[in-house]
Amino acid sequence: MGIIQKSQIKSPWILHFCNSSCNGCDIEVLACLTPLYDVERFGLVNMGNPKHADVLVVTGPVNYRTARVLKNLYNQIPDPKMVIAVGACASTGGVFHNCYNILGGVDKVLPVDVYVPGCAARPEAIIDGVVLALQKLSKAVGVAK
C-alpha cells in the first residue's frame, strides 16, 4: 500500500456528462457540490476537463448521437478511472426504454462500475454511489480489505 494508492481514493475528481437526460439528475449532481452536501470534504472536485478527471458521472439514457461523445470522453480520461451511472435512465434507459433513438443504459456503451438508481437520484444516493466507487477503486488498486 503505497502513498499513491492511498491518495487515489482520497482525491477523486469527477467529470459530469449529461446524455439525453431530463436534467433532473444533473441538478441533483450539482446539488452535491453546494454547501449543504459539500462533497469537496472528501476531495471531490467537479472538473470540466476529461484529461483531469478520475470518475465519469453520467446521467440520462444513451442515444445514438451521444454514444460517440461518451466513448470519446471515456477514452480521454487517464487510468485508473471509474464510471458511475446516475439515475434510472442512465442505469437501464428508464422511461425512455425502447424509444427509437435510445440505445439504453450507459452500460450499453461503457463498463459501468456503480449504478445509482432513482428518478431523480437523491444527492445522498449519489454520494453513496461515489463512496461505493471509491471502495471498488481501492480494491482495484489493492489498498483495502
Place this chain on the structure above:
Amino acid sequence: MSDQVLNQVLIAIIAIIVAPFIGGLLAGIDRKLTARLQGRYGPPILQPFYDFFKLLGKSKIATTRTQFIWLISYLVFMITCLVFLVLQQDLLLLVFLLGFAGISFVLAGFSTKSPYSHFGANRELMQILSYEPILLLFALAVYAQNGSFMISTIMENSTPLLASLWPVFIAVLVALTIKMRKSPFDIATSHHGHQELVKGIMTEISGPYYALVTLTEWYELVLVLGLIALFWSNPLWVGILIALAAFILELLIDNINARLTGGLMVRICWAAALVLCVLNILYIYFMRGVA
C-alpha cells in the same frame, strides 16, 4: 572559503526540499479557508498532497513531447529563482529568470494543437505583460533605495523597505494576485474547479505532468511570498508575517471578486500599479536630489 560554499549548497538543498511542503500546506489552507468563506466544511488541509500523489499515479497521456520539456524547464527555472532568493543573490537576475519561467509555461501551452490550450497560453502572455513590469520596477526601486540589486544588501539594511517603498508594495500585491492565479485576475487558468475555456492553459496537461505543474506552483507561491517578505527583512519574522497576511488577503479578495476580462486586467495593472511604482522611484531620486 570552502566551508562557506558548503554552507550555501546546504541552504539551497534545504530550501529546495522544504519549499514544496510549505507551498502545499499553504494551498491546503487556501482550499480550507475558501470553503469556510463559502459556508462549506472543506477538504482536509493535506488535500493538495493527496491530489499531487494521485496525479503522479495516473497514466501518462502526452500530446507532444515538447510540452514535457517546457514544463520541466518551467520547474527548473522556478527552482533556480528560489535558490537565488535563499542565497541572497541579484534581485534583477531573479526577476529575469522568473520571466523566463513564465515564458516556458506559455510555450508548453502553445506546443499542443488544442485551441483551448492556445487561448490559455495567450491569456497567460497577457498576465505576464501585466505583472512583469511591476516586478522589474520593484527591482529598480530597490536599487534606487539601496544602490544595489543584491538581496544580501536588503537583508543587511536595518530600516525596512516598506517605509520608503510602500507604493511598490501595493503594486507587488497586485502582482501576487496574478501569480497566484486568483480572482479577479485568474484569466489563464484557475483553481477550485472553475471551468472556463475548459481549463485554459492546463487543458492538455494531465496526469504526472499536471503534478509537475502543481509542484512548480508551490515553488512559485513560496518564491513570491519570499519576495514580499523582503519588504521587512530585518527582523525577517515580521516580513514572513506580512507575507502570510498578504496571502490571507489574497484569499479574501479571491472570494469576493468575480473574474475580470484580460484587457481590463492589463489596464488596471498599468494604470494603477505601474504608476505607483514609477512615482515611488521618482520620489526617491527627487528626495536624494534635494538632500
